[in-house]
Structures are given as C-alpha cells and as structure tokens.
Amino acid sequence: MKLSFLSTLSVGLLSAGLVASQANGTIYEGSVAEDLNGSNFTYPYPVKLFKFESQLEDLEMAFMDIRPKSKSNGRTAILFHGKNFCGATWEGTIEVLMAEGWRIIVPDQIGFCKSSKPTNYQFSLHQFAWNTRGLLDALDIDKVTVIGHSMGGMLSTRFSLQYPETVDDLVMVNAVGWEDYVQKGVPYISIDKTWATESASSFASIKGYEKTAYYVGEWEDEYDTWVNMLLNIYNGSERENYVKIQAQIVDMVLTQPIAHYFGDIQARTLVMVGEQDITAIGSTWASDDVSATLGQFDVLGKTVASQIPNAQLVRFPDLGHAPQISHPKRFHRALLRFLNKRGN
Numbered sequence: 349m350k351l352s353f354l355s356t357l358s359v360g361l362l363s364a365g366l367v368a369s370q371a372n373g374t375i376y377e378g379s380v381a382e383d384l385n386g387s388n389f390t391y392p393y394p395v396k397l398f399k400f401e402s403q404l405e406d407l408e409m410a411f412m413d414i415r416p417k418s419k420s421n422g423r424t425a426i427l428f429h430g431k432n433f434c435g436a437t438w439e440g441t442i443e444v445l446m447a448e449g450w451r452i453i454v455p456d457q458i459g460f461c462k463s464s465k466p467t468n469y470q471f472s473l474h475q476f477a478w479n480t481r482g483l484l485d486a487l488d489i490d491k492v493t494v495i496g497h498s499m500g501g502m503l504s505t506r507f508s509l510q511y512p513e514t515v516d517d518l519v520m521v522n523a524v525g526w527e528d529y530v531q532k533g534v535p536y537i538s539i540d541k542t543w544a545t546e547s548a549s550s551f552a553s554i555k556g557y558e559k560t561a562y563y564v565g566e567w568e569d570e571y572d573t574w575v576n577m578l579l580n581i582y583n584g585s586e587r588e589n590y591v592k593i594q595a596q597i598v599d600m601v602l603t604q605p606i607a608h609y610f611g612d613i614q615a616r617t618l619v620m621v622g623e624q625d626i627t628a629i630g631s632t633w634a635s636d637d638v639s640a641t642l643g644q645f646d647v648l649g650k651t652v653a654s655q656i657p658n659a660q661l662v663r664f665p666d667l668g669h670a671p672q673i674s675h676p677k678r679f680h681r682a683l684l685r686f687l688n689k690r691g692n
Contacts, residue, residue, distance in 0.1 A: 430498025
C-alpha cells in the first residue's frame with residue numbers, strides 16, 4: 349500500500365520528533381569561572397556544564413554530578429530546585445543520598461543560578477524537561493528517581509509525564525502548582541508588573557517572605573546563607589537578565605498548572621507536604637476572598653496524593669514550605685523510608 353504525501357510527511361515528522369525528544373549537547377568538566385552566569389556562590393561540589401543549543405541560542409546548564417561515598421546502589425536521583433532556590437540548596441539531601449549509595453544529579457535550570465540567562469527565551473515546564481532529559485542523555489543515564497521541590501515539584505510532574513520511561517520513582521515536596529491559581533480566581537497580571545516586584549528584591553524582603561512561608565515564623569542563622577545566595581544573583585553581573593527571567597518564571601507558574609494531570613502519573617510517587625506552608629502564586633494581588641482559598645497545603649497534599657494512582661503521602665503538620673531545610677532529619681527519614689522500600 350502506498351502512503352499518501354501527507355501520511356509520509358506525518359511519519360517523517362513523528363520520527364524526527366522521536367529523535368529530537370531531548371536536547372543534544374556535550375558535557376564540559378573543566379574549570380569554570382568563579383562568577384558563573386551571574387552567580388559567584390560557592391557550591392558544595394564541583395560544577396560542570398551541559399552545553400547545548402536551544403531556541404537558537406548556545407546555552408550552559410550548570411549541574412553537579414555526585415557519586416556515592418562508598419559502594420553504589422546502582423540508582424540515580426535527580427534533584428529539581430524551586431524558584432527561590434538553586435542546586436546548592438539540596439546540599440543536605442545530597443549528603444544523605446550519597447551516604448546511601450546514590451549517584452545524584454543536581455542541575456540549575458536555564459535562567460537560574462549558575463546557568464545561562466537568555467532573556468528572549470520562552471520558558472516552559474516542557475522546555476525545562478526537554479533540556480534536562482538532554483543532560484541525562486549526555487551523561488548516559490536512562491533511569492532516575494526524580495525529586496522536586498516548589499517549582500521543581502511542578503517540573504518533576506511535567507518531566508514524569510513527558511518522559512515516563514525515564515522515571516523510576518517521583519517525589520514532590522510542597523510543589524507550587526498543586527492548585528490552578530487562575531481557575532481559582534487569581535487575575536492575570538503582566539510580566540511588567542512582576543518585573544517591578546522582582547527588581548525590588550532585597551535581603552529584608554526575601555527573608556521576610558521566607559520566614560513566613562518557609563520556616564513558619566522561625567529563623568536560624570544558617571537560613572541567611574540561602575537568602576544571600578539569592579541576593580548574590582539579584583545584585584550580580586547578570587542582574588537585569590535575572591530579574592526579567594524571574595518575572596517570566598512567575599508567569600510560567602501562573603499559566604502552566606499541573607493540577608489537572610495527577611491522574612496521568614505512572615510512577616510510584618511520594619507526596620511530601622509541610623502543612624503550614626502558605627505559598628501561592630498570585631495571592632498578593634488577588635482579591636481577599638480568592639486569597640483566602642489559596643495555599644492551603646494541609647488540604648492540597650491530601651488532594652494531590654488521592655489523585656495519583658500509586659501515591660503515598662507524608663505530612664509534616666508543623667512545618668512550612670522547605671521541610672528538607674528546616675527539619676532535615678525528619679524529612680530525610682521519611683524520604684529514605686519511601687526510597688528504600690523499592691529496594692527491599
């Protein structure tokens with residue numbers, strides 16, 4: 349049977365799509381600048397670069413590739429950071445997993461931290477997933493356990509949907525996007541307005557927000573490290589690009605909800621939630637009535653876990669947005685219980 353021109357074209361496009369289903373690039377393991385893409389914060393492990401082309405630009409995705417301290421368990425985890433975080437903020441989790449025999453890949457997504465900051469980029473969760481699958485391909489890694497926090501929790505969901513064959517297990521920690529903000533009544537605002545807010549970021553504003561949402565009114569001196577890490581980029585050599593990109597990321601989170609896709613997740617999943625979290629995109633500019641319905645993580649965690657076919661729920665009733673930082677022993681005990689169950 350002869351294929352029509354349109355049928356042949358469709359087959360060709362499908363084949364091309366399969367070939368180009370992730371970024372193609374190379375790994376650079378040489379020395380990198382102290383001020384790398386606008387960040388001179390010192391990471392706990394050597395920074396490498398995934399160099400690739402995306403959206404007609406040559407880009408660098410900074411990442412750490414950490415091997416286990418002793419015998420390998422043959423498993424690899426990839427850790428996805430949130431909007432106000434970098435790969436380095438996973439330091440405590442890296443240490444725990446490394447001691448358990450894991451290989452750990454920790455990227456800074458494009459636009460963040462030590463990675464390239466292209467201001468004309470179209471930021472999307474799909475694009476982040478495409479970039480990250482390319483990194484894994486360049487490292488010759490076929491299977492990973494995906495652990496994502498905050499915005500990284502959104503990305504971990506999208507990555508699991510986009511590349512289900514790649515994901516062994518999925519862990520989501522206090523993800524933004526567990527609810528559809530626009531559907532709940534948050535009005536759309538322009539990137540220009542969010543740019544103004546991002547541009548005004550200071551030590552006081554960052555600390556004030558994190559103290560309320562991340563650490564439930566408590567503050568340890570060590571948390572200053574992560575505030576200064578962000579401030580370092582906001583005031584660094586790529587400041588103007590970074591501020592614009594952060595405004596674009598707010599737009600991405602607002603307009604690309606994951607809340608309607610949990611039933612499609614195939615991976616065994618752990619939902620981890622600090623129930624005192626109040627993080628919600630748009631709560632500051634929505635009406636009081638709408639704001640009152642947002643960021644109810646004591647409800648969201650249960651709702652999300654109930655929608656995922658093979659999910660477990662771990663609740664921290666007294667913790668906020670970043671339980672892995674505020675109470676790492678409790679967090680990692682629960683995480684390892686889930687991860688090691690597969691091994692048994």
